[in-house]
Amino acid sequence: MADLKNDFIGIKSPNPFWLASAPPTDKAYNVERAFEAGWGGVVWKTLGEAGPPVVNVNGPRYGAWHDGNRRLMGFNNIELITDRSLEVNLAEITQVKKNWPDRAVVVSIMVPCDERSWKSILPLVEETGADGIELNFGCPHGMSERGMGAAVGQVPEYVGMVAEWCKQHSSLPVIVKLTPNITDIRQPARAAFKGGADAVSLINTINSIIGVDLDAMAPAPHVDGKGSHGGYCGPAVKPIALSMVSEIARDKETYRKPISAIGGIQTWRDAAEFMALGAGNVQVCTAVMTYGFKIVEEMIDGMSRWMDEKGYNTVDDFIGMAVPNVVNWEHLNLNYIAKAKINQETCIKCGRCHIACEDTSHQAITSSLNGEPHYEVRDEDCVGCNLCVNVCPVKDCITLEQMTEGKDPRTGIPISGEYANWTTHPNNPNVK
Amino acid sequence: MGTGSSQGIRTARLDTGEYAENFAELHPALSDNLAAVEADRCFFCYDAPCTIACPTSIDIPMFIRKIAVGNRKGAARTIIDSNILGGMCARVCPVETLCEQACVHIAQGNEAVKIGQLQRYATDSIIDDGAEMFTRPEATGKKIAMVGAGPASLACAHNLACEGHEITIFEARSKPGGLNEYGLAAYKTTSDFAQAEVEFVLAVGGIEIRYDTVLGRDITLAELSENYDAVFIGIGLAETSKLGIEGEDLAGIGDAIDYIAVLRQSDDLSSLPVGDNVVVIGGGMTAIDIAVQSKKLGAENVTIAYRRGPEQMGASKYEQDLALTNGVTIKHWVQPVKAIGDTAVSSLELERTRYDDNGKLVGTGEKLTIPADQLFRAIGQKFSSAPIENAGIEMKWGRISVDESCKTSLANVWAGGDCVAGGEDLTVAAVNDGNVAARSISEFLKTGGAS
Numbered sequence A: 001m002a003d004l005k006n007d008f009i010g011i012k013s014p015n016p017f018w019l020a021s022a023p024p025t026d027k028a029y030n031v032e033r034a035f036e037a038g039w040g041g042v043v044w045k046t047l048g049e050a051g052p053p054v055v056n057v058n059g060p061r062y063g064a065w066h067d068g069n070r071r072l073m074g075f076n077n078i079e080l081i082t083d084r085s086l087e088v089n090l091a092e093i094t095q096v097k098k099n100w101p102d103r104a105v106v107v108s109i110m111v112p113c114d115e116r117s118w119k120s121i122l123p124l125v126e127e128t129g130a131d132g133i134e135l136n137f138g139c140p141h142g143m144s145e146r147g148m149g150a151a152v153g154q155v156p157e158y159v160g161m162v163a164e165w166c167k168q169h170s171s172l173p174v175i176v177k178l179t180p181n182i183t184d185i186r187q188p189a190r191a192a193f194k195g196g197a198d199a200v201s202l203i204n205t206i207n208s209i210i211g212v213d214l215d216a217m218a219p220a221p222h223v224d225g226k227g228s229h230g231g232y233c234g235p236a237v238k239p240i241a242l243s244m245v246s247e248i249a250r251d252k253e254t255y256r257k258p259i260s261a262i263g264g265i266q267t268w269r270d271a272a273e274f275m276a277l278g279a280g281n282v283q284v285c286t287a288v289m290t291y292g293f294k295i296v297e298e299m300i301d302g303m304s305r306w307m308d309e310k311g312y313n314t315v316d317d318f319i320g321m322a323v324p325n326v327v328n329w330e331h332l333n334l335n336y337i338a339k340a341k342i343n344q345e346t347c348i349k350c351g352r353c354h355i356a357c358e359d360t361s362h363q364a365i366t367s368s369l370n371g372e373p374h375y376e377v378r379d380e381d382c383v384g385c386n387l388c389v390n391v392c393p394v395k396d397c398i399t400l401e402q403m404t405e406g407k408d409p410r411t412g413i414p415i416s417g418e419y420a421n422w423t424t425h426p427n428n429p430n431v432k
Numbered sequence B: 001m002g003t004g005s006s007q008g009i010r011t012a013r014l015d016t017g018e019y020a021e022n023f024a025e026l027h028p029a030l031s032d033n034l035a036a037v038e039a040d041r042c043f044f045c046y047d048a049p050c051t052i053a054c055p056t057s058i059d060i061p062m063f064i065r066k067i068a069v070g071n072r073k074g075a076a077r078t079i080i081d082s083n084i085l086g087g088m089c090a091r092v093c094p095v096e097t098l099c100e101q102a103c104v105h106i107a108q109g110n111e112a113v114k115i116g117q118l119q120r121y122a123t124d125s126i127i128d129d130g131a132e133m134f135t136r137p138e139a140t141g142k143k144i145a146m147v148g149a150g151p152a153s154l155a156c157a158h159n160l161a162c163e164g165h166e167i168t169i170f171e172a173r174s175k176p177g178g179l180n181e182y183g184l185a186a187y188k189t190t191s192d193f194a195q196a197e198v199e200f201v202l203a204v205g206g207i208e209i210r211y212d213t214v215l216g217r218d219i220t221l222a223e224l225s226e227n228y229d230a231v232f233i234g235i236g237l238a239e240t241s242k243l244g245i246e247g248e249d250l251a252g253i254g255d256a257i258d259y260i261a262v263l264r265q266s267d268d269l270s271s272l273p274v275g276d277n278v279v280v281i282g283g284g285m286t287a288i289d290i291a292v293q294s295k296k297l298g299a300e301n302v303t304i305a306y307r308r309g310p311e312q313m314g315a316s317k318y319e320q321d322l323a324l325t326n327g328v329t330i331k332h333w334v335q336p337v338k339a340i341g342d343t344a345v346s347s348l349e350l351e352r353t354r355y356d357d358n359g360k361l362v363g364t365g366e367k368l369t370i371p372a373d374q375l376f377r378a379i380g381q382k383f384s385s386a387p388i389e390n391a392g393i394e395m396k397w398g399r400i401s402v403d404e405s406c407k408t409s410l411a412n413v414w415a416g417g418d419c420v421a422g423g424e425d426l427t428v429a430a431v432n433d434g435n436v437a438a439r440s441i442s443e444f445l446k447t448g449g450a451s
């Protein structure tokens, strides 16, 4: 059986599945239940400075986007950092770590952007026996307006500066949690590592409005008729998170630096995908808020079975394996020719491939044969774009198949086994 | 055609293709696509009502979630960790009265998640993996005897084999599986699945079956109890109930389960004789099974005669509908009075019934006679106490009395499945008894087995 043990920047846990800093990790009660269910570690719900804690709204703080089956696909929140006092949280963290020495307990922190604030909270956190700290530079609502969270995370210099303070005033490993609400995620990541951070984690939530109530003429859900933008997370954000993780994983300046991946992870497969793209472990929030802690059982079982199947003994065997295959567009092989093929046995004749191609793409799919509905790809028009594959309601009915010999019937150009990309293409104005 | 009884009971009523078509699997295996779509419907309920409704408490939402994420073998593992015969149960459980009846989708006005078919989808993927899925620890040196190689013993044996104990099963027949092999309807379990599943169970090692060995004839309970550390009895029900009517000895009248046993072992369905006018007496699962199978064998008319109404039938609504859609007629509120014929039965006299003012079932005196050239008794089986005569075991309601851990009144003897009092007479219930007994036996052996 594969070994799921995880060593992330020296923090050990029995598996790479951690809970992200959020309501599931806000109290000892929840965290104890999570550990009983099998979670490898937690990042405790973000702590603020001593004194009266923040307050949350007393109306709806969550909104969601569902699919037709009412499966929760996207989740939006306007919750702030912990609204419980610092003392209570620290006492609970101390006790939980004592009870669960083999699990990772990392503490998320967000205090104002001045050295004194950080200097005063860091020793208190260290005293709890926690394994590390995560700096919350990500929260896009409520805290950023107060000059914390995303307001810091969007300014790379601040990110580096705070990371440096933390390394200076604490001996604990430092993870910097990045906000995705920025154009180039590499900038704050580089700054974090420059400042001495041991790792980055991402993504925090994305600015969003989940919908508009057209009767109340206000964002939905609203509090007394008014709404505010919130943070988006859940399955819908996974592609964005994957891309951001890969950007950092393959950036020269941060290459092979530790990343804890977050964003839409629900299953072992989601986790494996992030890890293949360079994440050393993963964190989960929305999936447990939807289904409860028990889902980790599936993640553990699924990942170890998959590893057995593939012959990976430890998670380190596959972490980062897909990174070299993420390249810039100009390095894709332009001599690779693929055509769509429709399996007539499994085709249910809905016609969606035809109309998608006909109306919006390359007019490469027929709609009838001898007066009967019949959908077939004309190779001489097909550019291999994959649209029909994506709109077909039947899994694996349409596939893109590589052409390996002859001529491309569309261009008349012979198929070449040679690799050639845009950088050498005659149409590229930069090629001289 | 027509209803003439002149031709009587005969074989080869259909051509080969028709037999094959009629006895094709009731629920064919789900495709990957259908399984994925169905699995996505599950809400992953907390404290899931389906799991609570399952006698073996399979973690249904977890196995369905594993299917949904493409972990089919992991799903199967979740199932067999609770029910080693999860493959057969997936095929034969009356899910409409068990797990699926409890699915929360129903409360919402939707169809239940097809738990049975998803379970089948999962377990089909591991049927050949028995040997690699289970490892036995060092042998404990403890020996356990089991009687009867039906679902109850097989489940019990597998659990205990996994703990390193050594099991010997004594089986009266020459094949294992009990009613999985000899009783269940042919269209519910095709392609010799029963034997494949027994092989899956035995692959763990440490389980020996001695065939053609009958308790009470070749061995006694006293010997077993003396020579083994523990004994489990899972001998099912060996006797059938008689109608007790005039003419019951006429040719053409027999027990449904005997006929089904022959059918299940036959490799040429055209050799099975059926009548023009088959009448089945009873209202349970066996009555439905024999009626439907007679029809599928080409019987012209098949009538189930039951003495109460549809709600009182042991067979579920789903099974009643299955009979009706197969062209079986169900006559309610009638009881048999007299089988009529010279040497062979040709018709059956029935009397109408009703509840009297005290709620007691009584005949109304009104009679009717229906043609019947083949008559099947399916009014239930009874425990035969012959094998354990003089063993001094406590009985209850004509079956073996056990406590909540399936322990009998004897020091090192457990019992489970159909042969014990208070059971549900279902495959899955027998498996659960086997599980429960195994836990108790395991504890007993740990504490030294002292009685």
Ligand SMILES: Cc1cc2nc3c(=O)[nH]c(=O)nc-3n(C[C@H](O)[C@H](O)[C@H](O)COP(=O)(O)OP(=O)(O)OC[C@H]3O[C@@H](n4cnc5c(N)ncnc54)[C@H](O)[C@@H]3O)c2cc1C
Pocket: B092, B093, B094, B147, B148, B149, B150, B151, B152, B153, B170, B171, B172, B173, B176, B177, B178, B179, B180, B183, B184, B185, B188, B213, B214, B215, B216, B234, B235, B236, B237, B238, B257, B260, B285, B286, B289, B387, B416, B417, B418, B419, B424, B425, B426, B427, B428, B430
């Ligand atoms: C016709 C029919 C259809 C059914 N259909 C369904 C269905 O669709 N779904 C469902 O859940 N349940 C069904 N059942 C019920 C189900 O088959 C039983 O509840 C289940 O098989 C009981 O398991 P068991 O291990 O207790 O006994 P059995 O399966 O009866 O096995 C007992 C074993 O003990 C052996 N044995 C008996 N006496 C002795 C002896 N003296 N010495 C040695 N060995 C002995 C027998 O040969 C047999 O192998 C059906 C039953 C019948 C009769």
Ligand SMILES: Cc1cc2nc3c(=O)[nH]c(=O)nc-3n(C[C@H](O)[C@H](O)[C@H](O)COP(=O)(O)O)c2cc1C
Pocket: A020, A021, A022, A023, A045, A046, A075, A076, A077, A079, A080, A081, A082, A108, A136, A138, A139, A177, A203, A204, A205, A232, A233, A234, A235, A237, A262, A263, A264, A265, A283, A284, A285, A286, A287
């Ligand atoms: C209700 C809610 C509260 C959150 N609170 C915090 C927080 O206090 N600190 C933090 O760093 N991230 C917080 N997050 C963000 C999550 O930790 C995580 O980064 C994000 O939800 C993406 O992961 P997911 O798709 O698995 O939910 C919160 C998310 C949600 C849904």
Ligand code: SF4
Pocket: B041, B042, B043, B044, B045, B048, B049, B050, B051, B060, B061, B064, B102, B103, B104, B105, B113, B115
């Ligand atoms: S009750 Fe239905 S929806 Fe709920 S867990 Fe069971 S199968 Fe899934």
